[in-house]
Amino acid sequence: MNKSENVALTLPDGSIRTYPGPVTGSTLASDIGPGLAKAAIAIVVKGEQWDLSREITQDSSVSIITNRDEAALEIFRHDAAHILAEAVKELYPDTQVTIGPSIENGFYYDFARKDPFTTEDLVVIEKRMVEIIERDEVITRTEMDRDEAIQFFRDMGEEYKAELISAIPEGQTITLYRQGDFIDLCRGPHLPSTGKLGKDCFKLMKVAGAYWRGDSNNEMLQRIYGTAWRTKKELKAYLTRLEEAEKRDHRKLGKEMGLFHFQEEAAGMPFWHPNGWTIYQQIEDYIRRKQKQYGYQEIKTPQVVDYKLWEKSGHADKFHEHMYTIEADNRTFALKPMNCPCHVQVFNQGIVSYRDLPLRLAEFGSCHRYEPSGALHGLMRVRSFTQDDAHIFCTEDQITEECISFCKMLLEVYKDFGFDNVRVKFSDRPDVRAGSDEIWDKAESALKAAVDSAGIEYTLNPGEGAFYGPKLEFVLTDAIGRDWQCGTFQADFILPERLDAHYIGADNDKHRPVMLHRAILGSFERFIGILIEEHAGRFPLWLAPTQVVVTGITSDQDDHVRTVYEQLKAHGLRAQIDLRSEKINYKIREHSHAKTPAIFVIGGREAEENTVTVRRLGSKQQKTLDLSAAIEALKEESLAPDLRKN
RNA sequence: GCCGCUGUAGCUCAGUGGUAGAGCGCGUCAUUGGUAAUGACGAGGUCGGGAGUUCAAUUCUCCCCAGCGGCACCA
Numbered sequence: 001m002n003k004s005e006n007v008a009l010t011l012p013d014g015s016i017r018t019y020p021g022p023v024t025g026s027t028l029a030s031d032i033g034p035g036l037a038k039a040a041i042a043i044v045v046k047g048e049q050w051d052l053s054r055e056i057t058q059d060s061s062v063s064i065i066t067n068r069d070e071a072a073l074e075i076f077r078h079d080a081a082h083i084l085a086e087a088v089k090e091l092y093p094d095t096q097v098t099i100g101p102s103i104e105n106g107f108y109y110d111f112a113r114k115d116p117f118t119t120e121d122l123v124v125i126e127k128r129m130v131e132i133i134e135r136d137e138v139i140t141r142t143e144m145d146r147d148e149a150i151q152f153f154r155d156m157g158e159e160y161k162a163e164l165i166s167a168i169p170e171g172q173t174i175t176l177y178r179q180g181d182f183i184d185l186c187r188g189p190h191l192p193s194t195g196k197l198g199k200d201c202f203k204l205m206k207v208a209g210a211y212w213r214g215d216s217n218n219e220m221l222q223r224i225y226g227t228a229w230r231t232k233k234e235l236k237a238y239l240t241r242l243e244e245a246e247k248r249d250h251r252k253l254g255k256e257m258g259l260f261h262f263q264e265e266a267a268g269m270p271f272w273h274p275n276g277w278t279i280y281q282q283i284e285d286y287i288r289r290k291q292k293q294y295g296y297q298e299i300k301t302p303q304v305v306d307y308k309l310w311e312k313s314g315h316a317d318k319f320h321e322h323m324y325t326i327e328a329d330n331r332t333f334a335l336k337p338m339n340c341p342c343h344v345q346v347f348n349q350g351i352v353s354y355r356d357l358p359l360r361l362a363e364f365g366s367c368h369r370y371e372p373s374g375a376l377h378g379l380m381r382v383r384s385f386t387q388d389d390a391h392i393f394c395t396e397d398q399i400t401e402e403c404i405s406f407c408k409m410l411l412e413v414y415k416d417f418g419f420d421n422v423r424v425k426f427s428d429r430p431d432v433r434a435g436s437d438e439i440w441d442k443a444e445s446a447l448k449a450a451v452d453s454a455g456i457e458y459t460l461n462p463g464e465g466a467f468y469g470p471k472l473e474f475v476l477t478d479a480i481g482r483d484w485q486c487g488t489f490q491a492d493f494i495l496p497e498r499l500d501a502h503y504i505g506a507d508n509d510k511h512r513p514v515m516l517h518r519a520i521l522g523s524f525e526r527f528i529g530i531l532i533e534e535h536a537g538r539f540p541l542w543l544a545p546t547q548v549v550v551t552g553i554t555s556d557q558d559d560h561v562r563t564v565y566e567q568l569k570a571h572g573l574r575a576q577i578d579l580r581s582e583k584i585n586y587k588i589r590e591h592s593h594a595k596t597p598a599i600f601v602i603g604g605r606e607a608e609e610n611t612v613t614v615r616r617l618g619s620k621q622q623k624t625l626d627l628s629a630a631i632e633a634l635k636e637e638s639l640a641p642d643l644r645k646n
Numbered sequence: 647g648c649c650g651c652u653g654u655a656g657c658u659c660a661g662u663g664g665u666a667g668a669g670c671g672c673g674u675c676a677u678u679g680g681u682a683a684u685g686a687c688g689a690g691g692u693c694g695g696g697a698g699u700u701c702a703a704u705u706c707u708c709c710c711c712a713g714c715g716g717c718a719c720c721a
Binding site: 108116117118119205206207208209210211214215216217220221222223225251255256262263264267313314315318319322337338340369371372373374375376377381466467468485490517552553554555556581582583584585586587588589590591592593599601603604605613615620622 | 647648649650651657676677678679680681682683684694695711712713714715716717718719720721
């Protein structure tokens with residue numbers, strides 16, 4: 001490249017600035033204006049993010065990233081991670097640095113260190129980070145040869161960094177970033193200087209353990225999590241959002257609302273209370289109706305099954321450590337961890353004709369899995385749960401149609417529960433799997449064709465399929481932003497083979513059916529957990545454990561209150577009566593806290609006119625209605641979505 | 647399972663090497679009040695479980711269990 005050649009930079013508005021030679025983003029920004037120079041964070045050169053200090057040597061289309069841009073956030077967070085690492089190295093020089101990326105809402109950095117960081121350390125580190133920001137250290141980018149870089153970090157005692165670089169292909173140029181005395185391997189880009197990060201725009205959040213390179217066979221590192229934002233206001237808003245999310249945590253609400261509990265004697269296995277079980281039953285009834293509508297037949301299979309069956313199905317091989325076993329009669333049994341092998345047993349009874357396919361067998365199957373203790377999480381990850389499970393036995397030709405029908409049903413169900421945003425992942429063959437590559441090719445392409453024709457958008461989730469087949473995962477998000485897989489649709493060519501399922505085809509020969517494993521809610525437990533958080537405990541009327549409370553202003557109305565209560569119950573509403581000698585204020589407050597959707601209040605006037613004054617949760621307004629009208633309205637609203645007329 | 651933190655009344659939490667406290671809730675009584683807390687009195691705890699140190703352990707040490715935050719796992 002001839003240095004004397006002109007460099008023409010095309011800005012987003014189409015205007016062109018020409019320079020007599022190489023030029024940096026900061027020069028460009030200051031030439032455009034001092035305001036921009038101050039706000040500039042990085043520059044996009046031909047679609048790639050560059051540091052402001054990096055020389056642009058060729059004609060390029062460019063745009064400057066300012067601190068108002070969304071793209072700046074990631075850079076801020078990445079810089080925050082570097083500043084964190086610098087602070088830690090200054091305070092605890094014997095610590096080795098490893099990696100520190102920006103993540104959703106913030107950043108983290110993993111450190112190798114004998115003694116773990118304490119919460120008090122975080123305060124000290126955070127203080128030092130502010131100092132580094134105040135020092136406004138210039139951040140410079142340098143390039144280094146790969147082997148040179150390995151030696152460089154090794155000389156500094158940074159073995160992890162050296163190992164990281166070793167994994168990079170030979171001959172490649174490595175970029176390093178320096179700020180003050182701190183040097184890190186990094187792709188960049190970074191801010192021009194540490195002072196660009198607002199010292200009141202970040203906060204260290206927590207310490208945690210994390211395996212080196214995400215592998216549980218490796219040693220555990222100390223991870224520090226932080227959050228970082230463009231402005232103090234954004235940071236505050238984020239912290240407030242976290243607080244709000246905590247209030248809708250299903251574990252907290254479950255306790256407050258008396259839905260369920262856990263205890264030591266049965267870790268990870270919920271005890272459902274009357275209130276929670278009412279919700280559960282509403283959901284089960286709903287799904288049962290839905291499944292009938294979509295051509296499923298419900299069955300029930302045993303929970304304790306000889307271990308031999310799990311060996312035959314292949315589950316024992318991969319999951320034996322996660323199965324509860326029982327010894328009896330000199331035999332070993334397992335509590336079923338899933339329903340599919342049992343469903344094949346039902347399929348295998350008698351002879352199935354191709355005319356019977358697709359055969360859709362559904363079960364509200366209670367399963368037990370010995371989940372690792374650290375994985376347990378309220379209702380979201382439990383050791384005993386019930387799935388809205390079903391297996392569709394069909395021919396290869398029927399996969400597409402079944403997938404389309406399933407996706408339609410799933411989206412209807414999610415919509416009825418108030419979930420409009422469902423993310424879908426396509427998980428293909430894992431490293432450890434059963435069956436030949438040929439069968440996997442077939443299963444994957446069949447599932448892909450099916451989901452494409454269903455018109456569902458998905459992201460690829462490589463290597464995450466089940467050991468017997470590829471799957472679609474339908475993911476919902478909890479209050480704290482954590483993702484949970486609920487629905488699933490899996491194409492399985494392997495279990496029918498292993499458990500010798502067959503049908504008689506039109507050609508009078510035996511054929512293997514394809515097995516489609518599918519669930520919509522996934523487990524009732526997890527789904528209810530998410531439902532609680534989604535609604536913050538304020539369930540729609542059809543799900544609410546108590547739909548209406550009837551109470552009087554004074555005890556003079558007690559008889560009338562009783563009559564109304566009886567009528568509500570006669571209409572099938574889940575009503576409660578409150579005859580306590582408390583003031584109306586107290587009772588309203590209490591039932592509102594309990595998140596009761598409707599309160600019917602009866603005073604002297606209402607008793608005389610046979611009306612009720614209705615107060616709905618979340619509203620301070622009251623409406624006095626004829627009793628029969630009030631009951632009718634409530635009844636209509638309390639119908640499950642699939643039972644409503646419109 | 648791994649790293650760290652936590653475990654005291656039904657709930658939320660304070661506290662101490664000398665056998666425990668608050669608020670809410672609960673119970674009794676009084677109060678009959680028009681839409682988010684009426685008052686008085688009262689009951690309630692093997693301080694997660696086990697072992698050790700000590701004259702003495704809820705408090706200090708160790709082991710175990712469970713919960714929380716992550717990591718790993720998730721048929």
